[in-house]
Amino acid sequence: IIDVFDRYAGTEGNKLTLTKGEMKTLLEKELPGILGSAKEKDACEQLMKDLDENGDSEVDFNEFIIFVAAITCLGHKKFAEPKE
Template structure:
């Protein structure tokens, strides 16, 4: 999965060739921001596709991701997991895609910064 599947051309980022970056982003670019971007991609890819489509997270895959990657954020019941999943699934297609996942991580990061 590349970092950017869109065709938007932003002059500042043309030299990065964003559509062709791979999951090894962190291995090829060593700035902390590039490493963080690579980790976002790698973490999503680690859990997406276990139940089928590797471009989305099902509720079960998201629950596993939260349990393994954020163990202090314990979900106390299936109802909480369901509510959380539904809040992430912005287009209500029954799965969480990479953009929806990144929006969640960015919002969580902003909350932690406060």
């Protein structure tokens, strides 16, 4: 997780945070398909706003870890649903 964060953080500025663009690139490359639909993009956008606790429009490592946990929970819930 640390390696992934560090790989994308700082490509547009501060090496200790992810900008919105860096976060989008990270998601597209590391979690392909997660931003597939407009609904998912809107949900991701809202999640990023919610995670940006200090309001600097960037995601620091602590905020990123919360994001990873939230995405993991959403994925688990989706895969745990019974298949029809």
